[in-house]
Amino acid sequence: MIRFDNVGLRYGQAGDAGPEVLRDLSFNIPAGGFRWLLGPSGAGKSSLLKLMYLAIRPSRGRLSVLGTEISIAGRRALALLRRRTGVVFQDFRLLEHLSTFDNVALPLRLAGRPEGQIRADTTEMLRWVGLAQKLDQHPAELSGGEQQRIAIARAVIARPALLLADEPTGNLDDAQAARLMQLLQELNRLGTTVVVATHNDALVRRYQAAALVLEHGRLVGER
C-alpha cells in the first residue's frame, strides 16, 4: 500500500541541494493500516507526509503509494493518485475566495461527480462537522477550529483510500478531537489507510495504534 525503500530527501535543486532532511527510510504500511507518526519538531514528520501526498518526490530510494511506483508514474497518474488521498494540513490550506460549501465540495468537483450528488454529500458532511449553518461563509469569517473542521471535511468527502493528517487536533477542543478520532477510526475500519502526525501524547495514549517514530530525519522506531 505505502512502501518506502531506502528513501532519502533533500530540498533544492541538484546544484545547490540542502542537507538530507530524511535519510534511509524503509517501512511498509499495509492497506487499511493505521499509523501514528511521532517525533519532536523538526524530525521530518511533515516532510514524510509530503512524500506520501506527492507534494515532493524523493531524492533517492523507491517510494510506492497506493500500489503505484512514484518514480515511474506520469503526471496524470499522480493527479489521479492525489484524488484518492485526503490530507488535513496543519495550516488548513483552504481557498479563501471560496465559501465553506465550495471548499468542501472541491474534491468532488475535481473528480467530476454529478452536481446533485455533490450537493447532497457536501451538505451531509458539513452537517456532520457541525457547520451546516455556515455553508456560505468564507474561511476568513470562521474561527480556527471551524476552519480545521472544513479542512477535515474536505479531506474525507471523497472517501479517500489514504488519509493523511498533520496535527489535526491542534485547534480542536477535547470533544471535537474525540469526534475526529472517531471519524478517523471509522474510516480506517471501512478500509482507509490512515497516517496521523501529532505531538499530542494524550491522544496517542488514548487511541492505541502502531507508530512510526522519527528523529533527525531517520526512522528510530516502529511500535
Place this chain on the structure above:
Amino acid sequence: MSRLRPSGFDGLGLRRALAGRMLPFLVAAMAFLAALALGGATGATALARHWRVGPAAVLTVQVPRADAAAQDTPASRRERVVALLRATPGIAQVRPLPDAELVDLLRPWLGGRVAEISLPLPGVIEIRLAEGAAVPEGLAPRLAAAAPGTLVEAHGPWLRRLSILARSLQASALAALLLVIVIAAAVVAVATRAGLAARREAIEIVHGLGATDGYIAGRFAARIMRQAAFGGFAGAVMAMPVLACLAWLAAPFIKPDMDIESQIGLLAALPAPFWLLLPGLPAAAAAIGWLTAQATVRRWLRQLP
C-alpha cells in the same frame, strides 16, 4: 448562491486574478493593427491583380496623319495599321479610338475647346494582348513601314514595377500581421504569468487535491480566451470605418466602373475579406489566447511535482 451555479464555478479564483481590462484593451489594439495590415494586404493583392490583367496588357499605337491615304492603297493610314494589327497573332482586340474619345482624353491638358484648336491629332489605336501574350516581335518596324511615323507605346515596364511594388506592399503587410500575432501571444503569455503568480497558492492547493494539468490550464485558457475574443471583436469594430474609408478611396482603381457615390455602391466596393474580419479577428484572437495560455500554464505547472 454559488453552489447553484457550478458551471461558473471559479475554483482557482481567476475572476479576480485575471480581471483587469488591460488584456482586452491590448488585444483590441493588436486586432486593430492586424485589421489594418490585412486591409493593406487585401488592397495590394487587388491592385496587383488589376494591373496584371488590366492596363498591363494594353498597348497604344499612335498613327500621325491617320486620315491621309496610305502608300499604294486607297485605304487611310489608320485603316492600314488596324488591318495589320488584326492580322497579327497574339493580339486579342484592336480598337481605334474615336476622335471624340481622344478629345475627352486631351481635355484635362488642353482645355475645354480642344476640338476647336487646329492641332494635328494622331489617330490612337488601343490594343489588348491575348492573355499571357507578349508584344509581338518586330511589331513597331512593321507598323512604321506600313505608315511611317507610327509609334507603339507599351505600358509594360512601368506597370511591371507597379506590380512589384504591390507585391512588396503585400509582403510588408503580411510581415506586420505576423509580428502582431507574435506580440499578441507575448502579451497573453505575460498576462497569464501574472495570473499564475497571483494565484500560486490556490493553484498549489487545487493541484494537491488532484487537479490535472489539463484542468488548471483549461480554466486559465477559457478565461483568457473570452477576454481575447472580446478584445478582438472591439479591435475589428474600431478598424471597420477606417478600412471602409480606405476601400472607398481605392475602389476607382480596382473597379473603375463602380458607382461609389451611392451607399450600395460603397458597400459593394468593400472586398469580401473585409466582411470576414468581424467574425475572423475575434476567432483568431481567441485561438491565440487559448493556445498561448494553455502552453504557458502547462509549462509553469512543470515546476509542481
